Amino acid sequence: GAGVSQSPSNKVTEKGKDVELRCDPISGHTALYWYRQSLGQGLEFLIYFQGNSAPDKSGLPSDRFSAERTGGSVSTLTIQRTQQEDSAVYLCASSNTGKTEAFFGQGTRLTVV
């Protein structure tokens, strides 16, 4: 596609429920990143994919967070048993192999009530 696409744009969920956030990267980009942006804060790295593998998961805050990528394209970030502190904007970015310029999607605003 022309840009990084994320869905849904907004998600309100009840505490304890599971949620899935989707990212569709720029066509041909093999590197994919998930970041989290809490209110008024900077971007916090969560996980990096190269193709379908995730060589760097160091930013995932707990085992309730997981992500997968299939076909070297779409990625899904799953948060199990959501907590109020999970409320944030979740941003996805992609870049070409061998390049560092990362292009971001518009984000998914997650609100846990």
Next chain:
Amino acid sequence: GENVEQHPSTLSVQEGDSAVIKCTYSDSASNYFPWYKQELGKGPQLIIDIRSNVGEKKDQRIAVTLNKTAKHFSLHITETQPEDSAVYFCAASIRVSNTGKLIFGQGTTLQVKP
């Protein structure tokens, strides 16, 4: 690990004035430094970047300078316009692992008053 500090957290200027945002980083292995602009409700947009083999880069009203010795880099916006109002983030990339993972500063909210 890498840490990026960004100042100021808020900046208010009159239209036509210049704005400067400064960042420092801790990991001397970092060699890629992008700047992103984020407007309300949107994702960050890359506006300019610099690599460690260059000391300065310009793109119209925007420029970035890098001092590797001091481990700091700055964004300069000249002739500011109201549409420059946004949150600006600096970042540093740790190239040792070659993942392209970015470590971000905390952001600067720039307000340009007409």
